[in-house]
Amino acid sequence: MNRAALSEFELIARYLSRPAAAERSDIVVGNGDDCAVLMPSPGHQLAISVDTSVVDIHFPHDAPPAVIGHRALAVALSDLAAMGAKARWCCMALTLPAVDPEWLEAFAEGFRELAARSGCELIGGDVTRGALTIGVTVHGELPAGTALRRCGAREGDLIAVTGYPGRAMEGLARWQRGEREAGHPVLEAYLRPEPRLAAGEALRGLASSAIDVSDGLLADLRHVLKASGVGARLDIESLPLATPLRATLELDEVREQVLNGGDDYELLVTLAASDLAEAQRRLAPLHLPLTPIGRIIEGETIQGIPLRYLERSGWDHFPEIAS
Amino acid sequence: MNRAALSEFELIARYLSRPAAAERSDIVVGNGDDCAVLMPSPGHQLAISVDTSVVDIHFPHDAPPAVIGHRALAVALSDLAAMGAKARWCCMALTLPAVDPEWLEAFAEGFRELAARSGCELIGGDVTRGALTIGVTVHGELPAGTALRRCGAREGDLIAVTGYPGRAMEGLARWQRGEREAGHPVLEAYLRPEPRLAAGEALRGLASSAIDVSDGLLADLRHVLKASGVGARLDIESLPLATPLRATLELDEVREQVLNGGDDYELLVTLAASDLAEAQRRLAPLHLPLTPIGRIIEGETIQGIPLRYLERSGWDHFPEIAS
Numbered sequence: 001m002n003r004a005a006l007s008e009f010e011l012i013a014r015y016l017s018r019p020a021a022a023e024r025s026d027i028v029v030g031n032g033d034d035c036a037v038l039m040p041s042p043g044h045q046l047a048i049s050v051d052t053s054v055v056d057i058h059f060p061h062d063a064p065p066a067v068i069g070h071r072a073l074a075v076a077l078s079d080l081a082a083m084g085a086k087a088r089w090c091c092m093a094l095t096l097p098a099v100d101p102e103w104l105e106a107f108a109e110g111f112r113e114l115a116a117r118s119g120c121e122l123i124g125g126d127v128t129r130g131a132l133t134i135g136v137t138v139h140g141e142l143p144a145g146t147a148l149r150r151c152g153a154r155e156g157d158l159i160a161v162t163g164y165p166g167r168a169m170e171g172l173a174r175w176q177r178g179e180r181e182a183g184h185p186v187l188e189a190y191l192r193p194e195p196r197l198a199a200g201e202a203l204r205g206l207a208s209s210a211i212d213v214s215d216g217l218l219a220d221l222r223h224v225l226k227a228s229g230v231g232a233r234l235d236i237e238s239l240p241l242a243t244p245l246r247a248t249l250e251l252d253e254v255r256e257q258v259l260n261g262g263d264d265y266e267l268l269v270t271l272a273a274s275d276l277a278e279a280q281r282r283l284a285p286l287h288l289p290l291t292p293i294g295r296i297i298e299g300e301t302i303q304g305i306p307l308r309y310l311e312r313s314g315w316d317h318f319p320e321i322a323s
Numbered sequence: 324m325n326r327a328a329l330s331e332f333e334l335i336a337r338y339l340s341r342p343a344a345a346e347r348s349d350i351v352v353g354n355g356d357d358c359a360v361l362m363p364s365p366g367h368q369l370a371i372s373v374d375t376s377v378v379d380i381h382f383p384h385d386a387p388p389a390v391i392g393h394r395a396l397a398v399a400l401s402d403l404a405a406m407g408a409k410a411r412w413c414c415m416a417l418t419l420p421a422v423d424p425e426w427l428e429a430f431a432e433g434f435r436e437l438a439a440r441s442g443c444e445l446i447g448g449d450v451t452r453g454a455l456t457i458g459v460t461v462h463g464e465l466p467a468g469t470a471l472r473r474c475g476a477r478e479g480d481l482i483a484v485t486g487y488p489g490r491a492m493e494g495l496a497r498w499q500r501g502e503r504e505a506g507h508p509v510l511e512a513y514l515r516p517e518p519r520l521a522a523g524e525a526l527r528g529l530a531s532s533a534i535d536v537s538d539g540l541l542a543d544l545r546h547v548l549k550a551s552g553v554g555a556r557l558d559i560e561s562l563p564l565a566t567p568l569r570a571t572l573e574l575d576e577v578r579e580q581v582l583n584g585g586d587d588y589e590l591l592v593t594l595a596a597s598d599l600a601e602a603q604r605r606l607a608p609l610h611l612p613l614t615p616i617g618r619i620i621e622g623e624t625i626q627g628i629p630l631r632y633l634e635r636s637g638w639d640h641f642p643e644i645a646s
Contacts, residue, residue, distance in 0.1 A: 033472055034473070036372070048462070050449045079357040093458040135375065
């Protein structure tokens with residue numbers, strides 16, 4: 001089709017569908033009909049989440065298109081990870097200001113690479129014109145009754161976090177200062193967060209609650225405490241401090257990033273103290289540390305943290321609105 | 324909470340969640356956790372579709388907010404109808420330029436009314452800031468193997484359409500001329516299309532193919548013909564002509580609207596001639612006519628229609644792009 005019109009339908013087919021979808025027996029109908037048709041796994045429940053990434057709000061307009069594609073899917077998959085679900089299928093609602101085939105190809109490649117690696121096939125899409133916005137709905141599965149809820153934290157449980165939260169906040173600051181060093185671990189943490197899907201699955205049956213750290217460790221911890229009706233005593237000395245942050249920043253700044261930086265997509269979990277060793281053993285093959293940082297206590301407060309850290313709150317798109 | 328900040332989370336909780344979701348045993352976890360968790364029906368397949376409605380592309384900015392809410396869900400549900408699926412759950416990715424509680428309440432009411440009537444519970448949402456855009460992902464279920472595909476049309480099948488397509492195109496023209504008469508059937512056809520969910524379910528096991536008429540009857544028929552590898556001979560004298568259109572327009576204009584008007588969301592189906600009476604009998608309780616308008620033939624052409632109607636094509640958001 002040389003110089004022929006490239007319609008919305010061809011756009012979807014060309015950039016958003018993967019031939020691999022045809023090889024999966026759970027995908028009865030992929031792209032190209034009114035709906036995708038899927039065969040759920042017997043005895044499993046569905047986990048569904050939707051995340052919208054808007055240019056210059058959720059990612060910088062000058063980010064590489066492959067990064068934008070990766071990130072839009074990663075932030076959605078992170079919700080499946082936080083539920084302990086296995087990623088299965090996703091849909092993309094793509095809004096584009098114009099069509100740039102080179103940009104689209106790189107964007108799709110970033111998306112497809114993570115989709116393939118996560119077992120999350122793209123099974124539906126929609127393309128419209130407007131400001132660059134990527135809406136991703138992800139679908140996962142988990143054995144019935146095993147979802148990691150926010151409401152399961154119990155007094156006495158340990159609070160633990162995977163990896164090294166705080167790097168993404170520093171990565172964003174560096175990006176905004178113009179740093180573009182390819183492969184820099186702190187920039188990468190911001191640009192290409194890795195959803196902790198394998199960790200979420202590994203912690204199923206062990207963690208009493210889980211959430212992904214998207215808004216900031218303290219802000220997301222608050223969601224867990226509120227849902228569970230409990231409080232927390234954190235041990236500020238126990239916070240995992242990423243080496244690249246310690247190398248360049250004051251301790252106080254690093255702690256601020258760990259506690260209030262968003263966008264890392266690590267998992268924050270609670271679990272019985274007696275299960276910590278088993279949980280760490282399960283995450284060892286993933287080369288992912290699980291660091292205990294405090295305990296669940298009675299009452300809906302957070303203790304053990306200087307007030308200056310607590311005054312900051314998580315990211316909110318509509319902070320100024322009064323009801 | 325008087326004059327307190329209304330956060331993104333509270334926005335979602337206040338406008339997008341329905342207490343009724345708590346009463347449905349298939350909704351294990353509704354809004355308020357990282358994911359919704361759902362229990363699929365044993366022996367059923369999932370049908371999933373995503374539709375994005377953008378202001379001034381898919382709906383006029385001055386449409387009543389309840390209409391915008393209704394329409395955003397209706398166009399997505401229409402894809403479930405075209406598959407023969409029973410509507411079950413939906414997610415909304417809402418992008419707002421600002422928060423106007425009065426507008427939001429009316430918008431949510433339009434959405435919720437159709438959701439409740441369709442059995443399609445809202446189980447997840449996401450709110451971001453930007454140009455008004457509503458992304459809706461709908462999930463339906465159907466007994467395994469019964470999906471109404473686009474690829475099932477066979478030579479000799481009748482081609483039939485529900486209701487009176489063409490009214491929405493005239494409704495849009497009237498809206499653009501400034502007509503605002505509440506309850507006018509032609510304006511209503513454009514503003515509040517009714518997804519043919521009950522008809523789609525009723526035609527399961529009977530129709531050999533189905534599609535919803537969103538881009539225009541001829542444009543959508545072409546999708547079926549292409550997917551099925553067949554052609555069509557239409558009988559232009561058989562087209563169902565809506566009385567309000569016949570009353571004010573020339574026959575030629577009405578036919579143009581029936582054949583090339585979009586946005587009606589009627590179902591276009593193929594079926595064996597011997598099944599027509601049974602299909603009509605099943606739709607009778609819905610007060611929905613099913614009008615045969617032609618036959619499936621060999622070869623991938625459309626015959627029986629003057630060329631002037633065929634030269635128009637369906638709606639395409641990126642018509643100017645060359646590859």
